[in-house]
Amino acid sequence: MTEKERSNTFLIINILLVILVACVETSFWYWLFAPVPSPMLWLSVVVAVMLYRTRIEGLIIIYVPSLFYFALSAEPLGFILFGLTAVYIFIKLLKDRIFIPSKMYFATVYAASILIFQIFVFLISILTEIKPHASPQVWKWIAQAFLAFIISPIFYPILEKLNPPDESIREGGMS
Amino acid sequence: MGFFPIDFKKIFIICLLVTIPMIAINIQRNEGELSFFLKPFFITASFIQSSVSNYSDSVQKTTSLYLNLIDIKKNNREMQTKMSALEAELLILKSLEQENTRLTELLEFKKTSQHKLLGARVIGHDLLGQHTTLFIDKGSKDGIQPGQAVITPRGVIGSVLNTEEDFSQVLTLTDTYSAIDAVVERSQARGIVEGASPSLCKLKYLQRTDDVLAGDLIVTTGLDGIFPKGFPIGKVTKVEKKDYGISQEVQIQPLVSTFDSEAVFIVLKTNDIQAVEAKMKELSLKD
Missing domain, CATH: 2.40.10.340 (Rod shape-determining protein MreC, domain 1)
Structure with missing residues (x-):
């Protein structure tokens, strides 16, 4: 299997994984832990791809599964794309400056991504909707980010295996 | 290279990335109307969600059953085996009774509703x-x-x-x-x-x-x-x-x-x- 084929296979696995995790989260999490807010586990897969794979793969992981998130939420598709794009830009800017592949780094970026996603979706709702989101659920977002930070080390090894760092990242320079 | 280098190519890509969601925002979600290209995603999501939901139900039941078994084990150390078995049976009966009450309530509601x-x-x-x-x-x-x-x-x-x-x-x-x-x-x-x-x-x-x-x-x-x-x-x-x-x-x-x-x-x-x-x-x- 060539490097490209391997890379594509991993990307497809990641897309399938993110859809499966999103579906699990909408049902499994609520049956077991409601009303504790879910830590947006699907975003961990997205963050892992954005961190450890190429820019194009990062964009694919935004656009393709978004159609499934749209099916699983009342949130307009544009808001989801906007929120994920904000996360993508944040990760890109951060990765260009600080990049330390480790559990702690991943947990921090994942938790920060949750906050960025929620804040940007809230802002775009306030700016564009006639009936926007009522009020920022700051404590809920913080709880989600905290939970994400705590539990991400559990599944980090799986995500690390599914996302072997891109050549450019291994060499230390981001394209 | 400063801490915030200006790269017009990157800025252009970022602008492009922001524009696509903005265009998508303009595509309003109307009640009950779904674009044909979104239907497969909805159907697939529904299928996976139903499967996961059924699976989570089974896991929930298995977990509660397992917890009951642990309870029985603990009691076995303290009391006779027969007594523990009866208690477990009683627990199951209680949960069945609760379920029965809930379902009867739902059935009654459906019957009496106009x-x-x-x-x-x-x-x-x-x-x-x-x-x-x-x-x-x-x-x-x-x-x-x-x-x-x-x-x-x-x-x-x-x-x-x-x-x-x-x-x-x-x-x-x-x-x-x-x-x-x-x-x-x-x-x-x-x-x-x-x-x-x-x-x-x-x-x-x-x-x-x-x-x-x-x-x-x-x-x-x-x-x-x-x-x-x-x-x-x-x-x-x-x-x-x-x-x-x-x-x-x-x-x-x-x-x-x-x-x-x-x-x-x-x-x-x-x-x-x-x-x-x-x-x-x-x-x-x-x-």
Whole structure:
């Protein structure tokens, strides 16, 4: 299997994984832990791809599964794309400056991504909707980010295996 | 190279990335209308969600069974085997009794209701958390249509937002997109119930002089032709009258928590619709 084929296979696995995790989260999490807010586990897969794979793969992981998130939420598709794009830009800017592949780094970026996603979706709702989101659920977002930070080390090894760092990242320079 | 280098190529890509979602925002989501290219995604998501929901049910049952077994083991150390087995049996019977009571309650409600109801199981919740929608295991093939009321014996849950063949998305009354025509049961003061947060609603457009107090029950008017008339929505928890303005804001605690709802009813046909239609006809004849 060539490097490209391997890379594509991993990307497809990641897309399938993110859809499966999103579906699990909408049902499994609520049956077991409601009303504790879910830590947006699907975003961990997205963050892992954005961190450890190429820019194009990062964009694919935004656009393709978004159609499934749209099916699983009342949130307009544009808001989801906007929120994920904000996360993508944040990760890109951060990765260009600080990049330390480790559990702690991943947990921090994942938790920060949750906050960025929620804040940007809230802002775009306030700016564009006639009936926007009522009020920022700051404590809920913080709880989600905290939970994400705590539990991400559990599944980090799986995500690390599914996302072997891109050549450019291994060499230390981001394209 | 500074800490913030200006790269016009990157700025152009970022602008492009921001523009695409902005274009997508303009594509409005209309009730019940889905683009053909989105349908496969909805159907696939529904299939996976149903499977996961069934799996989670089994896991839940297996977990509780396992916990029961641990209990029995502990008791075995202290008491006789027979006694433990009986206790375990008693536990199962109790859970069956609870389930039986719940199902009887649902059945009674369905029997006594004057409306045509369809029972459904909740299979999932909203993924992103900014909205409070539910997914139920009944869809258009069962006669569900967007806009139909979703209730439980204890009160209103919301209304159907989207339907697919095998599943439907329900917009709960606590969602900001939701609006229900309602009255204060005691004083008949009329307003609109809108979602305010994942667990609270607001009764809006009440006049300043309208009589409403904390503890009052808010019920549906039935005039929207969606919800049955006089069906409970929630209780008033706070009444806020500002120094200026012609209206007052009322905070409502819904009677039904969306997190606890496992089974719901969809009002396929409310008799109030005929009443509303007759009233409309009468008014148009007068004009």
